[in-house]
Amino acid sequence: MDGKFIKFGKNLVTTDEFVAEGHSFCVGCGEALALRLACKALGKDVIIANATGCIEICTSPLPVTSWRVPWIHTLFENTGAEISGIEAGLKILMKKGKMPERDIKCVAVAGDGGTSDIGMQALSGAFERKHDFLYLCFDNEAYMNTGIQRSSATPYGASTTTAPAGKLSIGQTTWKKNMAEIAVAHDIPYVATACPSYPFDLINKVKKGGEVKGPAYVHIFSPCPTGWRYPTDLAIEIGRLAVETGIFPLYEVENGRYKLNIDRPKLRPVEEYLKPQGRFRHLLDGEIAKIQEHVNEEYAKLKAKVACFAA
Amino acid sequence: MTEKRLKTGPDFIWRDMEVGNIVTEAGSAALRRTGDWRSQRPIIDKERCNKCGLCWLYCPDVAIKLLEDGYYETDLFYCKGCGICAKVCTREAITMIEEEEE
Amino acid sequence: MSKRVGLEASFAAAEAARMADVDVIAAYPITPQTHIPERLAEMVADGELNAAYIPVESEHSALSACLGAAAVGARTFTATAGQGLELMHEVVYVASSMRYPIVMTICNRALSAPLSVWGDHSDAMAVRDAGWIQVFCQNNQDAFDMTLWAFRVGEDPRVLFPVMVHFDGFHLSHVTEPVILPEQKEVDRFLPRFQYPFALTPDKPMTHGAFGPPDIYSEAKIAQEVAFRKSKDVIIQGFKEFGDIFGRYYHPVEPYRTEGAKVLLLTMGSFSETAKIAIDTKKNKGESVGLINLRLWRPFPFEELCQAVKDAETLIVFDRCISFGGPGGPVSSEIRSALYNEKERPRVVSFIGGLGGRDMAVKDFEYVIDQGREIVEKGSEELFETVGIRGEVTGIRG
Numbered sequence: 001m002d003g004k005f006i007k008f009g010k011n012l013v014t015t016d017e018f019v020a021e022g023h024s025f026c027v028g029c030g031e032a033l034a035l036r037l038a039c040k041a042l043g044k045d046v047i048i049a050n051a052t053g054c055i056e057i058c059t060s061p062l063p064v065t066s067w068r069v070p071w072i073h074t075l076f077e078n079t080g081a082e083i084s085g086i087e088a089g090l091k092i093l094m095k096k097g098k099m100p101e102r103d104i105k106c107v108a109v110a111g112d113g114g115t116s117d118i119g120m121q122a123l124s125g126a127f128e129r130k131h132d133f134l135y136l137c138f139d140n141e142a143y144m145n146t147g148i149q150r151s152s153a154t155p156y157g158a159s160t161t162t163a164p165a166g167k168l169s170i171g172q173t174t175w176k177k178n179m180a181e182i183a184v185a186h187d188i189p190y191v192a193t194a195c196p197s198y199p200f201d202l203i204n205k206v207k208k209g210g211e212v213k214g215p216a217y218v219h220i221f222s223p224c225p226t227g228w229r230y231p232t233d234l235a236i237e238i239g240r241l242a243v244e245t246g247i248f249p250l251y252e253v254e255n256g257r258y259k260l261n262i263d264r265p266k267l268r269p270v271e272e273y274l275k276p277q278g279r280f281r282h283l284l285d286g287e288i289a290k291i292q293e294h295v296n297e298e299y300a301k302l303k304a305k306v307a308c309f310a311a
Numbered sequence: 312m313t314e315k316r317l318k319t320g321p322d323f324i325w326r327d328m329e330v331g332n333i334v335t336e337a338g339s340a341a342l343r344r345t346g347d348w349r350s351q352r353p354i355i356d357k358e359r360c361n362k363c364g365l366c367w368l369y370c371p372d373v374a375i376k377l378l379e380d381g382y383y384e385t386d387l388f389y390c391k392g393c394g395i396c397a398k399v400c401t402r403e404a405i406t407m408i409e410e411e412e413e
Numbered sequence: 414m415s416k417r418v419g420l421e422a423s424f425a426a427a428e429a430a431r432m433a434d435v436d437v438i439a440a441y442p443i444t445p446q447t448h449i450p451e452r453l454a455e456m457v458a459d460g461e462l463n464a465a466y467i468p469v470e471s472e473h474s475a476l477s478a479c480l481g482a483a484a485v486g487a488r489t490f491t492a493t494a495g496q497g498l499e500l501m502h503e504v505v506y507v508a509s510s511m512r513y514p515i516v517m518t519i520c521n522r523a524l525s526a527p528l529s530v531w532g533d534h535s536d537a538m539a540v541r542d543a544g545w546i547q548v549f550c551q552n553n554q555d556a557f558d559m560t561l562w563a564f565r566v567g568e569d570p571r572v573l574f575p576v577m578v579h580f581d582g583f584h585l586s587h588v589t590e591p592v593i594l595p596e597q598k599e600v601d602r603f604l605p606r607f608q609y610p611f612a613l614t615p616d617k618p619m620t621h622g623a624f625g626p627p628d629i630y631s632e633a634k635i636a637q638e639v640a641f642r643k644s645k646d647v648i649i650q651g652f653k654e655f656g657d658i659f660g661r662y663y664h665p666v667e668p669y670r671t672e673g674a675k676v677l678l679l680t681m682g683s684f685s686e687t688a689k690i691a692i693d694t695k696k697n698k699g700e701s702v703g704l705i706n707l708r709l710w711r712p713f714p715f716e717e718l719c720q721a722v723k724d725a726e727t728l729i730v731f732d733r734c735i736s737f738g739g740p741g742g743p744v745s746s747e748i749r750s751a752l753y754n755e756k757e758r759p760r761v762v763s764f765i766g767g768l769g770g771r772d773m774a775v776k777d778f779e780y781v782i783d784q785g786r787e788i789v790e791k792g793s794e795e796l797f798e799t800v801g802i803r804g805e806v807t808g809i810r811g
């Protein structure tokens with residue numbers, strides 16, 4: 001930790017690494033990059049509660065740890081509750097004078113399964129009770145750690161091991177659960193989507209989410225070469241394509257007000273995003289057209305929400 | 312790179328467990344070599360490099376190090392050889408070569 | 414001055430948590446435990462207790478929030494019962510394995526199905542092996558005393574294990590009895606401020622809850638087991654310190670009028686008080702009987718138990734739980750196993766009754782003692798016997 005920065009145009013990025021080298025994320029993992037950047041945004045005055053999942057497994061093999069910030073993992077589905085206890089605990093200990101007053105960010109980290117499936121209830125409870133915490137969902141769109149099983153965040157048409165494409169199936173037959181919108185529905189002060197292909201945007205959002213008083217949620221698109229079956233050097237491009245096709249738009253919702261951070265006048269065709277990925281390889285033109293139609297619709301809805309709040 | 316060793320396997324006995332299996336040494340996993348996963352390695356061509364730092368920024372494995380002269384080098388103790396650095400380099404200053412090639 | 418007041422066991426436990434100056438309470442309502450968090454919430458609302466009260470959305474989250482709070486060094490309390498404890502189940506193991514000295518009171522309740530909010534010990538037995546220190550209370554004074562004691566013992570740096578204080582749903586939780594409440598300064602003398610040595614803080618970043626690969630999991634578990642068994646010394650020391658300050662002395666195994674008794678009855682929880690009356694009645698008739706109240710359930714007090722029963726001919730163990738398809742009630746099977754290698758040991762008769770709120774009156778315990786003695790005399794022990802079931806129970810022997 002030397003507190004130095006590297007300058008990228010107007011953006012400064014710390015050289016401090018809060019997740020040490022020697023972690024066991026897969027080769028070319030987009031999530032590992034997203035985590036690295038998010039932790040840079042958070043800095044050292046943080047306590048992280050991590051749900052079971054790729055990040056947990058790849059960073060904490062006893063008797064060693066990758067973490068250079070205080071970190072705790074207990075279970076899969078309870079991260080919302082655990083961070084509630086951490087936040088309430090710190091607050092009351094400071095209030096009672098048992099701990100010096102200081103700013104410690106309480107941050108929960110989980111995957112898409114740990115968030116939009118099994119951890120939803122605990123997270124909803126924590127949002128509703130308005131604890132002061134930031135929740136980071138690293139979304140690699142399936143249960144990757146256990147071997148690419150479908151989750152409610154798996155996109156339509158993707159082949160996974162529990163919703164495989166076959167003679168009678170296209171794989172996932174349901175549309176991806178919109179977790180960011182579910183967070184918005186809890187009327188929390190800050191919700192954002194981010195992608196490591198846009199590192200400064202990601203860093204800014206995580207920083208903002210950490211600084212906001214009350215619950216904040218950042219949904220981070222995390223390309224997975226292993227589960228999505230694309231070459232290990234493509235994480236950044238896949239992320240960019242997801243954003244530029246409108247499949248994963250980058251937006252923020254501050255106190256209920258929507259703002260698109262990247263808005264292309266014309267979206268790229270979804271095919272460009274789907275093609276390089278093995279999980280979509282089986283899709284025929286009809287299905288691709290269906291996905292295109294859905295993306296157009298969802299994107300239009302999002303733009304309408306943004307327009308609602310335009311000055 | 313100095314050879315780093317972990318107290319694991321037969322050296323590690325139950326009395327070595329901290330209360331609650333807590334790990335008190337922050338970042339101790341940095342002792343683990345992940346470079347041996349690699350099937351290809353990045354070679355940085357200093358001539359082409361403009362020190363933009365994108366390879367450093369996008370490396371998922373913290374395996375690109377900033378040198379004092381502003382250039383970057385790969386840390387092969389950790390580099391898993393994904394090739395992201397080569398892909399994001401706008402100057403084509405990084406080439407991936409097969410591990411067996413020297 | 415200590416004062417004597419009428420309190421439900423639930424309110425007594427809440428008082429103990431208040432006097433312990435807990436920092437964080439996370440709880441979810443469930444009958445018959447609800448009065449405890451209700452009372453604590455009221456205390457926080459009225460400023461009688463300076464604590465964070467987290468009204469979580471489930472029991473799973475209740476104990477999970479406690480994990481988080483304990484990890485940053487807060488004194489942490491929760492309460493549950495029956496289904497709530499079952500929903501918590503996986504978190505229960507995590508709390509002990511990560512060595513967070515959370516205190517949890519359980520108003521013992523039956524398990525579904527059929528749904529029953531009423532008392533028995535099925536919930537407790539389902540977490541028997543979860544690595545928590547566990548004690549059973551006989552009355553409301555016990556509920557207060559054990560809850561306070563639980564903080565002292567669990568937080569001891571030589572222990573650092575969570576503690577479960579069991580008291581019977583409704584039979585204690587909702588019944589008002591006189592309870593002696595000590596002065597705050599006595600409580601403060603008994604219970605020092607909690608200093609958790611591994612609290613999560615940016616000043617010294619630690620990793621809690623790293624995963625255990627096969628080359629280390631076994632070592633982690635053995636380390637936990639050795640530490641857990643060793644906690645018994647502090648448990649006993651804690652009972653002694655409690656007695657020295659408050660005048661009430663507790664023990665892992667508590668014999669009642671057992672001197673020279675040939676037939677012993679062993680019970681846990683509030684039924685011990687009813688059973689005592691049955692023992693008195695029989696003693697008055699000149700029968701050679703006595704009672705063992707088993708207070709400490711985990712870590713199991715093998716030595717104390719063997720010592721307490723070695724001179725008896727018959728030991729009747731009363732369970733409020735069925736271990737389906739197993740060797741009898743869970744307590745009796747435990748005790749049979751504890752005694753198996755002993756040279757001098759009584760015959761053990763297992764009785765199951767008092768399920769799902771079914772009461773056991775004095776005469777029922779007299780019946781149990783008579784039956785138990787007769788069974789041993791005839792040598793006709795089955796895996797277990799039942800009491801109070803309508804209709805002849807057959808087909809128990811494998």
